[in-house]
Amino acid sequence: MTTPKSAGEAPAQAPGEHTVPxxxxxxxxxxxxxxxxxxxxxxxxxxxxxxxxxxxxxxxxxxxxxxxxxxxxxxxxxxxxxxxxxxxxxxxxxxxxxxxxxxxxxxxxxxxxxxxxxxxxxxxxxxxxxxxxxxxxxxxxxxxxxxxxxxxxxxxxxxxxxxxxxxxxxxxxxxxxxxxxxxxxxxxxxxxxxxxxxxxxxxxxxxxxDVPGMVLATGALVGIVWAIVNGGQDGWTSGRILAMFGAGALLLLLFILWERRAPxxxxxxxxxxxxxxxxxxxxxxxxxxxxxxxxxxxxxxxxxxxxxxxxxxxxxxxxxxxxxxxxxxxxxxxxxxxxxxxxxxxxxxxxxxxxxxxxxxxxxxxxxxxxxxxxxxxxxxxxxxxxxxxxxxxxxxxxxxxxxxxxxxxxxxxxxxxxxxxxxxxxxxxxxxxxxxxxxxxxxxxxxxxxxxxxxxxxxxxxxxxxxxGRATTPVPPAPPGIPVPRNRSGPDPRVRPEPAPRGRQGRLPRETGQGLPRGPSGLTPQPPARRSPVGGTSWWRGLVCVRPGRARHGWHG
The missing domain is CATH 1.20.1250.20 (MFS general substrate transporter like domains)
Known part of the structure; x- marks a missing residue:
């Protein structure tokens, strides 16, 4: 059974297609x-x-x-x-x-x-x-x-x-x-x-x-951007500017509420x-x-x-x-x-x-x-x-x-x-x-x-x-809602002791290089939980520090 390519992935070269430098x-x-x-x-x-x-x-x-x-x-x-x-x-x-x-x-x-x-x-x-x-x-x-x-x-x-x-x-x-x-x-x-x-x-x-989302997002941005570009001339505290900022903020709130339930x-x-x-x-x-x-x-x-x-x-x-x-x-x-x-x-x-x-x-x-x-x-x-x-x-x-x-x-x-x-x-x-x-x-x-x-x-x-x-490890966050997670296509390597998957996550994928190591839901090796910050909780900046573009997907790192 073949697995369809995810959207946005460069398709394989078909016979007769031209090669583009x-x-x-x-x-x-x-x-x-x-x-x-x-x-x-x-x-x-x-x-x-x-x-x-x-x-x-x-x-x-x-x-x-x-x-x-x-x-x-x-x-x-x-x-x-x-x-x-x-x-x-x-x-x-x-x-x-x-x-x-x-x-x-x-x-x-x-x-x-x-x-x-x-x-x-x-x-x-x-x-x-x-x-x-x-x-x-x-x-x-x-x-x-x-x-x-x-x-x-x-x-x-x-x-x-x-x-x-x-x-x-x-x-x-x-x-x-x-x-x-x-x-x-x-x-x-x-x-x-x-x-x-x-x-x-x-x-x-x-x-x-998502037509309602498009309308709400466009309306919110029109109010906010219009207030920004006219704030210098009309005065940032003028009634019209404050009203446009307020209207934009209200529509933005409605947009967020709609997006939480939009299919x-x-x-x-x-x-x-x-x-x-x-x-x-x-x-x-x-x-x-x-x-x-x-x-x-x-x-x-x-x-x-x-x-x-x-x-x-x-x-x-x-x-x-x-x-x-x-x-x-x-x-x-x-x-x-x-x-x-x-x-x-x-x-x-x-x-x-x-x-x-x-x-x-x-x-x-x-x-x-x-x-x-x-x-x-x-x-x-x-x-x-x-x-x-x-x-x-x-x-x-x-x-x-x-x-x-x-x-x-x-x-x-x-x-x-x-x-x-x-x-x-x-x-x-x-x-x-x-x-x-x-x-x-x-x-x-x-x-x-x-x-x-x-x-x-x-x-x-x-x-x-x-x-x-220097580098730091990051915690594995819960999967964002609405983002599909690929299912398991092969078992883990018996040479490696797999870590327990976070609750609610699905199987692991092998490395694209074929090494067969246990993988996270986007084909990446999950990292151990981050060290606790001295002030409590995990360090909030570490997701940005260690991200490797093209390899990291919503909190999973290679």
């Missing part, structure tokens, strides 16, 4: 993601040009950015659920088509209303592209090469963050603003046939759409019993809070203190934003060997050091030579945090749920990035402004700007810092 698979998944991620920052850099050419008001300028952020961040979970139901490649390609078509609409826009409508449609397409690109890549790459592939994917994502200020600066310095959107068209035209030829379809059989949940709550998954999401939100906020403010600061053109300032930020292209693939290669927690701790620590350094030396005439080393440190930290985070998130859930896990993690990241820009811009505005070098540098004093970013990175670095003390 690894680099082409990475390109097919990463190029559309690059196109989507680039739009996160490039429009923000060109707002001054848009204000002049379209005679846009301050409210219009905000909606040029917010319309994209709202639809993008709020539909990530829904897009992941649709991919599981109808096919991940199919939804991924549809997202590329929608994003490319809406980019054409934005390029042809002649009024602010047309541009806002086009940006809204771009968010729909981006929500389908971003999480599924990671899921499809993980399914298409062999296990032994997955760390490298995820590292390269993360590096390309970091390159998109780097390109935002540069492309936006080029537009401000002379190109028509329409080129922000026209550049997406040839990318989309190439990406669609490439994805159809290179990537194989994958889905989760017998999956039903096919959009987001299995069992994910949040896995410490590695939870802490990786906290690290993602914290890192994006600092990264998006710091890049946004840094590009403004470099234009003013001293005076530089937007393109010149964008090029200077490359010392920071190009570093993930170098360090993320290296981090991906050594994640399995070193451990995701250690690399995330190192990355966040380097990012905090770089931000604190900039905070201390920033004045109205600071030479670039005093900033460049700090920027390199911050960018190196980004790379060391990017790749392990993606690997640990995917490695902490079963293959069939990787699409949902990727959607949840991307949602948290985008909320963290939006919150970083909103909060740090508000803090900057309270302490300074962009009218002169002196006022700009005042906004980056320890009372605001980089100090807030340093405070945002430091706690997560401290949370992960026990990883630097």
């Amino acid at each position: 690894l680099w082409l698979t990475i390109v097919a998944c990463s190029v559309p993601m690059f196109m989507v991620a680039l739009d996160n920052l490039v429009v923000s850099t060109a707002l001054r040009t848009l204000a002049v050419d379209l005679e846009a008001s301050t409210s219009d300028l905000q909606w040029f950015v917010n319309a994209y952020v709202l639809t993008f961040a709020c539909l990530l979970l829904t897009a992941a659920g649709l991919g599981d139901r109808f096919g991940r490649r199919k939804v991924f390609v549809l997202g590329i088509v929608v994003f490319t078509a809406s980019s054409i609409a934005c390029g042809l826009a002649e009024t602010t209303g047309q541009l806002i409508a086009g940006r809204t449609l771009q968010g729909f397409g981006a929500a389908a592209v971003m999480p599924l690109s990671l899921t499809l890549l993980a399914a298409a790459v062999p296990e032994r090469k997955r760390g490298l592939a995820l590292g390269l994917w993360s590096g390309i994502s970091g390159l998109a963050v780097a390109g935002g200020p540069v492309v936006g600066g080029a537009v401000v310095d002379g190109l028509d603003w329409q080129w922000i959107f026209w550049v997406n068209v040839p990318v989309g035209v190439v990406a669609v046939p490439l994805a159809l030829w290179v990537l194989k379809e994958s889905s989760v059989p017998d999956t039903r759409l 096919s949940p959009l987001l299995p709550l069992g994910f949040y019993r896995v410490r590695a998954f939870v802490l990786s999401n906290i690290v993602s939100a914290t890192m994006y809070f600092g990264v998006f906020g710091s890049i946004f403010l840094l590009s403004q600061y470099l234009q003013i203190a001293p005076a530089r053109t937007p393109l010149h300032a964008g090029v200077l930020t490359l010392a920071w934003t190009l570093m993930p292209m170098v360090t993320a693939p290296l981090a991906g290669l050594i994640t399995d060997r070193v451990g995701g927690g250690r690399l995330m701790a190192l990355g966040l620590f380097l990012q905090a050091v770089g931000l604190a350094w900039i905070n201390l030396v920033a004045t109205d005439d600071t030479p670039y030579s005093k900033l460049v080393i700090a920027m390199i440190l911050g960018g190196t930290g980004m790379g060391f945090a990017f790749a392990p985070t993606a690997a640990v998130v995917l490695g902490s859930v079963p293959r069939e749920h990787q699409g949902k896990a990727s959607g949840a993690n991307t949602t948290v990241r985008e909320i963290g990035g939006a919150l970083g820009i909103a909060v740090l811009s508000t803090v900057f505005a309270d302490s300074g402004n962009d009218r002169s070098p002196r006022h700009s540098s005042t906004g980056c004093t320890p009372r605001s700007g980089s100090a807030w970013e340093w405070c945002s990175s430091a706690p997560s670095a401290v949370c992960s810092s026990p990883a630097l003390r």
Whole structure:
């Protein structure tokens, strides 16, 4: 009797099928993601040009950015659920088509209303592209090469963050603003046939759409994200902002209650019993809070203190934003060997050091030579945090749920990035402004700007810092509800005395290498219970410290 492959697992090569090289698979998944991620920052850099050419008001300028952020961040979970139901490649390609078509609409826009409508449609397409690109890549790459592939994917994502200020600066310095959107068209035209030829379809059989969950999750995220992006303008304590936060929180509570009883949940709550998954999401939100906020403010600061053109300032930020292209693939290669927690701790620590350094030396005439080393440190930290985070998130859930896990993690990241820009811009505005070098540098004093970013990175670095003390064992948690557990296919090795299985768990699987050792429910050897913490209970950080991406599944470690 044959056993069906779990959803998301790379299918075996069938006779007559073409063999796809690894680099082409990475390109097919990463190029559309690059196109989507680039739009996160490039429009923000060109707002001054848009204000002049379209005679846009301050409210219009905000909606040029917010319309994209709202639809993008709020539909990530829904897009992941649709991919599981109808096919991940199919939804991924549809997202590329929608994003490319809406980019054409934005390029042809002649009024602010047309541009806002086009940006809204771009968010729909981006929500389908971003999480599924990671899921499809993980399914298409062999296990032994997955760390490298995820590292390269993360590096390309970091390159998109780097390109935002540069492309936006080029537009401000002379190109028509329409080129922000026209550049997406040839990318989309190439990406669609490439994805159809290179990537194989994958889905989760017998999956039903969780329509109530989709509605509740989207409504909750709309309320929360809308309040975040408008909090700086309206005031964080204004009635409208507090009402939107309250509505979002209420819908989020209803979403959680529904997901507990949903037969096919959009987001299995069992994910949040896995410490590695939870802490990786906290690290993602914290890192994006600092990264998006710091890049946004840094590009403004470099234009003013001293005076530089937007393109010149964008090029200077490359010392920071190009570093993930170098360090993320290296981090991906050594994640399995070193451990995701250690690399995330190192990355966040380097990012905090770089931000604190900039905070201390920033004045109205600071030479670039005093900033460049700090920027390199911050960018190196980004790379060391990017790749392990993606690997640990995917490695902490079963293959069939990787699409949902990727959607949840991307949602948290985008909320963290939006919150970083909103909060740090508000803090900057309270302490300074962009009218002169002196006022700009005042906004980056320890009372605001980089100090807030340093405070945002430091706690997560401290949370992960026990990883630097060495390996630790972890307790075996109960199986998350709703996650299928494979049944026993062979008995244990008589040479090894098997440990008693936790109550409620099913049989053990042999090693994939054929060594026949007793295995846990996902094919992994269970570890003995963790040592008790001096203050009682088990150390809560150990699930993140010892996780080995691609091998760990909801608390079981190899």
